[in-house]
Amino acid sequence: MARTQHFPVQAKIPIYSVGFVDENVIVYSGGGGAGRSGVTNAVVAARVDLAAQSIDKLDELKLSRDEDAPMAMSVNTAKSQLVCGINNAADDVKQGTNQPVRIFDYTLQQSAAPQKAASTEAEKPAFSADKGKAKQQDVKVELRFTKAASSMHIQDPEQYVKVVAFSPNGRMLAVASTDGQVALHRYPALSPVWNDAGEPSSSALAAAEAKDTSISIPSRDFDHSEIYDADFSHSNTHVVFTSSSKLVVYATDPFIESVAPDAEIDTSADAAEGYAQTIQTIKNPALGGKGPCSFRAARFGRGDASKEKLFTVVNAAPAGGKGPKAKIRKSFVTAWDADSWELIETRHVSDRPVTVFDVSPDGKFLAYGSSDLSIGVLDAKTLRPVLKILHAHDFPPTCLKFNPASNLLISASADNTLRVIPIPAKALLESAASAGGALAFISETRMGFYTTIFLSLLIAALALWLQRSYLTQ
Secondary structure, three states, X not given: OOOOOOEEEEOOOOEEEEEEEEOOEEEEEEOOOOOOOOOOOEEEEEEEEOOOOEEEEEEEEEOOOOOOOOOEEEEEOOOOEEEEEOOOOHHHHHOOOOOOEEEEXXXXXXXXXXXXXXXXXXXXXXXXXXXXXXXXXXXXXXXXXXXXXXXXXXXXXXXXXXXXXEOOOOOEEEEEEOOOXXXXXXXXXXXXXXXXXXXXXXXXXXXXXXXXXXXXXXXXXXXXXXXXXXXXXXXXXEEEEEEOOEEEEEEEEEEOOOOOOOOOOOOOOOOOOEEEEEEEEEEOOOOOOOOOOEEEEEEEOOHHHHOOEEEXXXXXXXXXXXXXXXXXXXXXXXXXXXXXXXEEEEEEEEOOOEEEEEEOOOOOEEEEEEOOOOEEEEEOOOOOEEEEEOOOOOOOEEEEEEOOOOOEEEEEEOOOEEEEEEOOOHHHHHHHHHHOOOOEOOOXXXXXXXXXXXXXXXXXXXXXXXXXXXXXX
């Protein structure tokens, strides 16, 4: 059975988000929040060293202890920037002066000569320890705070920015909060795309209906429900926001109401471009349990492998009853056609809720983290499992991310650890997917135990066979 040399590393802070600024250079953020002495709030850049099975810290930007820890983060490699969701101090939040969208610049310098690109997809090399090490020479990263912006009107310190997500082209930023607020911004101007105040006028509604388009105020669509995820389509034309009860897909181009030639138009930077156009609303499918299911994530596919699909994570209600089965709460990954919005396929992935989800940049793999502490990877085409780590963290994973080459996966948790997971060679994964079986990648400390059990059973079976052969002679 194939295996991968995954390994844990200590981060010394609870981690709530992780991203890549290069193939083997990560940024992660987290901390203890406000009022917890001794636990730093920080954004950290580090280099992954596969050969040494470690990470090397390159820079650390310590943040105020009076403010929240960064609870969300997204990297914009085109601008060499990253955005975090960080509430101001509680008193500032209550007074309405909260600026929870924080923008940081980073510089990346790497002296190692770039490797020659493979001529075909079949020749694309796996992320090996030696190749990773060759790329890691003389890497320098510097993090700098740039500015803060409001975006969300959060005045309750218990609420915060849950999601920030850049579009693939880096020109739009989606922001959402735990109290159901949703915003879409042009980037880097941070000007709002959607009108999020006031009812659409009757003329706007009539004009939208004439064009067979539904327009809405996104924050009202979610009615104060916590937003768990947001993602843009491969083509940058759609954005999806996910709450537990439903997910809503919007067009990134706003609906702009036509106005009279002499009408006054607000051209200020704070003026919205138009109303949000609703493309599709999907409510929880019934996938097991004795109560309503809940969405946890929704991500569009990428590249030729899966760009026509929308992948969702659905956590079922508890099974009910008594005994061990009563605690089972199955989770599923589902694939939808992103044109007809029909459900294509469903895969049961865990008997506990999934907490985090990601799609690889090449669109070929889906990664999930479960509250049973496992990390799994699926083939995006078939939803078949291709690898699973049974005990990745001591607490449920809080985030995970593929690198740009789709051959390295990082997961993290509030237990102060990251787990580095090299993705095996493409041919190996395709073979496992076509066979329909999972490659179980178990931590080294458990492998000896399972090997001993297997050998014991094999010896006992052999002894029984020899005994029966002797008696029949």
